[in-house]
Amino acid sequence: MSRSIVRAMWMALYCAVFACPAAGAAPAKDTSYAVGIQNFAFVPKTLTVPIGTRVVWTNRDEEPHVVTSAGATFPSSKALDSGDSYTVTFSKPGTYTYYCSIHPMMVGTIIVQ
Amino acid sequence: MEQDNEQGRRQFLKCMAWAGAGTLWLMKSGVLQAQPLGDNDNGAAQGSAFSFVQISDSHIGFHRAPNPDVVGTLRRSLAMIRAQTSQPAFVLHTGDLTHLSKPEQFDTLAGLMQEARLGRSFYVPGEHDVIGDNGAEFFRRFGEKQHAGGWYSFDQGGVHFVGLINVLNLKAGGLGLLGADQLAWLKNDLAGLSAETPIVVFAHMPLWPLYPQWGWGTDDSAQAMTYLRRFGSVTVLNGHIHQIQQKVEGHITFYTARSTAYPQPAPGAAPAPGPLQSVKPDALHRYLGIRDVRHVHVGGALAVTDEVMA
Numbered sequence A: 001m002s003r004s005i006v007r008a009m010w011m012a013l014y015c016a017v018f019a020c021p022a023a024g025a026a027p028a029k030d031t032s033y034a035v036g037i038q039n040f041a042f043v044p045k046t047l048t049v050p051i052g053t054r055v056v057w058t059n060r061d062e063e064p065h066v067v068t069s070a071g072a073t074f075p076s077s078k079a080l081d082s083g084d085s086y087t088v089t090f091s092k093p094g095t096y097t098y099y100c101s102i103h104p105m106m107v108g109t110i111i112v113q
Numbered sequence B: 001m002e003q004d005n006e007q008g009r010r011q012f013l014k015c016m017a018w019a020g021a022g023t024l025w026l027m028k029s030g031v032l033q034a035q036p037l038g039d040n041d042n043g044a045a046q047g048s049a050f051s052f053v054q055i056s057d058s059h060i061g062f063h064r065a066p067n068p069d070v071v072g073t074l075r076r077s078l079a080m081i082r083a084q085t086s087q088p089a090f091v092l093h094t095g096d097l098t099h100l101s102k103p104e105q106f107d108t109l110a111g112l113m114q115e116a117r118l119g120r121s122f123y124v125p126g127e128h129d130v131i132g133d134n135g136a137e138f139f140r141r142f143g144e145k146q147h148a149g150g151w152y153s154f155d156q157g158g159v160h161f162v163g164l165i166n167v168l169n170l171k172a173g174g175l176g177l178l179g180a181d182q183l184a185w186l187k188n189d190l191a192g193l194s195a196e197t198p199i200v201v202f203a204h205m206p207l208w209p210l211y212p213q214w215g216w217g218t219d220d221s222a223q224a225m226t227y228l229r230r231f232g233s234v235t236v237l238n239g240h241i242h243q244i245q246q247k248v249e250g251h252i253t254f255y256t257a258r259s260t261a262y263p264q265p266a267p268g269a270a271p272a273p274g275p276l277q278s279v280k281p282d283a284l285h286r287y288l289g290i291r292d293v294r295h296v297h298v299g300g301a302l303a304v305t306d307e308v309m310a
Helices: A003-018 B002-019 B070-082 B103-116 B136-142 B180-191 B221-228 B281-296 B304-309
Strands: A032-038 A041-043 A046-049 A053-059 A067-069 A085-090 A094-100 A103-112 B023-028 B031-036 B050-055 B090-093 B121-123 B152-156 B159-163 B199-202 B234-238 B246-249 B252-256
Touching: A032 A046, A032 A103, A041 A103, A046 A053, B050 B070, B070 B103, B103 B136, B121 B159, B159 B180, B180 B221, B199 B221
Parallel strands: A032 A053, A046 A103, B050 B090, B090 B121, B159 B199, B199 B234, B234 B252
Antiparallel strands: A032 A041, A053 A085, A067 A094, A094 A103, B023 B031, B023 B050, B152 B159, B246 B252
């Protein structure tokens, strides 16, 4: 993967994380928020999103990770190898705790409101 | 260019011969002694009742820095086992056979083991072997099928061996887990044995809180240790952390094994426990060689040997 593509991906990630909340007043249908998986952690660890948001996890580690809902409140991912992404659309309000099923100390939360 | 690549690959494999080595375990007078494979095999096996080899963390399917050829390094490790003057009774693989639990990765591992013609092998799964199916594929191919949960025990030369599973049903925020069913089985499995019986317990994740910040431990391992404490000689073998670490607790000694694939950082020595990518093939030998000397070449055998005999 070229550096420019990587840079573009990081820009996209940055925009997704920091630019979207500004659009909170608008209908949330097409917005997506990014969660990075890096250094064996979900970044950000807690993410608050409006109803109907797509959340996209992308594994930036050299180690595979699995996004797993605690309590099976949303579908779990397959093994995400380096660079793989996984998307879930949250259509109901609630607090969704998730973890990596193979590195269970990695825990994150999506708050949908 | 191709020649350069080939030369680089050869150099890489030469260096990785150290990294990929397993550990030879010799049973002498009821006491286990460890010796890294590839050391001078100066008749160390003489006088031992039997020996076995532990290999771990082959991660078939991994293809990045610092090891683009995990098949090659596993093959080298298996060749070193075959080269032993006294053939080990069996080989223990302490998990993470594969990187992503894919059928073709299990195929490759099984093929390499078969090709090496080492005789009997025993396996326990790592967390990389149970992704997506709770280990169904792993257990179908490599399980001992003694119990539904996958754990098992067997006897060899007067030593009782116990294979435990601590990579399933992991809880958010937790470490490795044995679970109530397995603990109940373990208690029962050990109940009829005399305290003089040497015990070897093996599982993938460390069965002691080695570095919980990185998930290197098992939540309910302390419970298992209460069943093991009465025995005069208990050896606990784990993989998972891709480096040799050891600990002595009364008559119980704990060891973690090196990987046949790639090293991981020492506890807390990096932001996260991922592969040590910065290690160049020509530096890997030196780096791992030093760790060998520190942890294994203590008086010609592991310090634990003296501890148990005392």
